[in-house]
Amino acid sequence: MSWTDERVETLKRMWAEGQSASQIAKELGGVTRNAVIGKVHRLGLSNRVGGAGGKEEDEETPVAATPKAAEPPKPAAPAEPVAAAPVPPRPTPEPRVAAERPAAPAAPAAAAAPASGANVTPMPFRKAIVPAGQPLPPQPSANEISPEALASVREVEKRARKLTLMELTERTCKWPIGDPATEDFWFCGLPSQAGKPYCDAHVGVAFQPMSARRDRRR
DNA sequence: CCCTGATTCGC
């Protein structure tokens, strides 16, 4: 396999989307992740911004540093985009998907099924069907989850790989997103932590230590 | 062990 224009385009696109080298390699086929990484470097598009996969850190590494683009008129930039309002409505930044609804015979689906215009489902559905062996559709419901965790989840769900049931593996996050009764349903799919069924962000909201409620004595 | 990207270096 050689790096045709088309393949390079795919590489650039996926890399920009934050896909990992191995995911890209898998998509392209015929190459290993090493090949992808090597190409990425040769293309000079090394460090990305939207860090996903593997080392995600909640810090905006000032990696920007484009050797040009000086910024004269910029007094201060103290704006903190993270951890603020509980649920700021966000227009889906990725205009992809959403345009593939078969012939849904009058689907009122008012409550759920936002996907194309509203923010993505904030919580997994109660009826969510989870792969055998992995029950527990988490219900943080009345629980109090830290704003950080929620923010993290929303962030992650925007970047979900949107896998189908069959695409899940031992190491992909199995957190359901959307309404299983509609087409707007998929699984997070991001790398899950060893042994756990969910990715870091979802583990954060899935396994609550029964926080607020003080445990009774025993 | 699973995974991530970064680098090296023979081809």
Add this chain to the structure above:
DNA sequence: GCGAATCAGG
């Protein structure tokens, strides 16, 4: 230019 092997890390 390419990418396997290796390195460094979570």
